[in-house]
Amino acid sequence: MPGRLLSSLVRAAPSSTPIEGVKSQNPPLFPPHYSFEPPANPKAKSQESLVMDAFKRHSIGSRHHSDKKSPKAEPQKAATMNMQVESPPILFYNSPQVSSGALFSxxxxxxxxxxxxxxxxxDMRLLAIVITKKPVAPHCSECSTKISEIHKWEFLKAPVSLRYGEHTFPFSHLLPGHLPATTHGVLASLDYYLDAVATTSTGEKLTYKRNLDVKRAIFPGSDKHSIRIFPPTNLTASVVLPPVVHPIGDFPLEMRLSGIVLNKAxxxxxxxxxxxxxRIEEIQKFVSPACSKHASKVGGEGKGILHEDVHVIGSDEVKTGWKTDFEQGNIDVxxxxxxxxxxxPLxxxxxxxGMxxxxxxxxxxxxxxxWAPLKKLNQATPTGAxxxxxxxxxxxxxxRAGMGISWDEEQPPVYEDVPASPPTYVDDYDGALNDDAETLNL
Structure with a gap:
């Protein structure tokens, strides 16, 4: 009886053999990023997961797990990596043609x-990853993702033995000002990543990845004045716009509509x-490139398919607020x-x-x-036109540029930048003494 009672209380552990029709789920290569708000489409991937998939496809310091083995606890790594950024956020000032870049250290x-x-x-590399939302071949990773290396740091040129503790490796680079800013559009996305890889004597690879947010700010200048003519009428619109606008905040617009009155006999x-x-329209364009395997679809290598997307990012109706002056023939809004x-908005x-x-x-x-008679202008009648x-x-x-300035303008002047001093009068003074001496000798 005790044996029977014990055997009835102790049950067999559930088998790890997968049930038919149910797939076993292994942990992904990179854990997902959870947000407070669940996504609307559970099948849609976030921008971070797309970039991580690009790293995985191109084997940049990543390790592949077997789908047949059950997940196991990973042993403690021989070392871990971290990064401390000392420079301010990367912000390019002015247009790409005149920007001096930004320092990153x-x-x-x-x-x-x-x-x-x-x-x-x-070593560590600075990579630019471009992901196409509409590739030439839908299931080709080479057509959808392109990785470009911008800069590479080699911290060690020979094997080095490191002791227990933290070791620092400083780095710096001047990012050129012609680089485009980080953009997550409807047709394509552009991201910048740092990829550091350290290889030990045992063959173990220690990796570290960090995202860099690159922005651009254009300094505001004088207001822009534009004139528009609407034929066949005599109406003319004069508009005053700010030189630049920002995604956050509003901006003023002044418009004068002239030529609204036509006097007859x-x-x-x-x-x-x-x-x-x-309304404010955002126009996005991108040329989806083709890899060497699918270059024949677009007519050869170096060509692609142009995609364009136009959508409204702001609109409103102005119902009141304009002033009509029929004597001057103007409408101010x-x-x-x-x-x-x-x-x-981007x-x-x-x-x-092509982005x-x-x-x-x-x-x-x-x-x-x-229409109104000249003797009774107050009695206007709509014509229906x-x-x-x-x-x-x-x-x-x-x-927004804020109070920041570019790196080449914030450094103090050097010796070569000091302007020339005023001319000296040593020669003239010596000549005056000689003249006095001659006068005394006379």
Missing amino acids: GQLKLDVKEPHLTVESF DSQTRWRLRKLNW EFRAACDMALK CDMESPN EVKHNLVVEMVVAEE ARVLRTQFHLIVTE
Whole structure:
């Protein structure tokens, strides 16, 4: 009885053999990043996972796990890596043609957990990863992902034995100003990553990856003045726009519509503003390149497919606020426009690989025609004619520059920069003494 009771209480452990129809799930190569808000589409991948998949496909310091083996606890690594960035956030000032770049510096820390560790090689690369959302071949990783190396640091040129503790390796680099900013668009995305790899004498590879957020800020200048003519009417719009706008915050716009009155012998024909709408359009372009295997689909190597996407990132209707002066023949309008942050607007950028982001401000006005006798101008009668006046202006959307300045302007002047001093009068003074001596001798 005791044996039977014990056998009834102790049950067999569930078998690890997978059930038919149910797939075993192994831990991914890189753990997912959890957010507070669940994604709308559970199958859609985040930008971080896409970049990590690019690292995995190109075997940049990654290790492959077997799908047949059950997950096991990984042993403690011989060393761990971390990074301390000493420079400010990477921000390019002004356009790519005149930007002097940005300094990036820091210290890469290698924390050795063993008494002695021999490191055969230790280097770090700065990579630019471009992921195409619409590749030439949908299931080809070479067509969808392109990795370019911008700079490489070699910390060790020969094997070095390191003791227990933390060891620092300083690094610095001047990022050129023509590089495009980090962009996550609808058609493609551009990211910058640091990839550090240290190889020990036992063949173990220690890796460290870090994302770099590169931004660009264009300094504001004087306001832009534009004039638009709407034939066959005599209407003319004069618009004053700010030189640059920002994704966060609104900006003012002033517009004067002139030529609204046409006087005849005994009557007057005039236009009255009935409605005004504005919207900000974001235009994204990208040329999807083809790898060597699928180059025949686009007509040869070095070619691609141009994709374009236009969507609205801000719009509104101005119902009131304009002033109509029929004596002067003008309509003055002032309103404020802004980008909708919920639509995730991007900043302007242009890359040699065909990636481009631009913005336009579109203004639409509805004007109605009226007729009135010159003796009774207050008794205006609508004629039933109306027109839609549509115009657009190029907007430069950029990050805020703040109080920062570029690296080449913040350093103090050196000896060569000191201007020449005023001319001396030593020669003239000596000549005056000689003249006095001659006078005394006389």
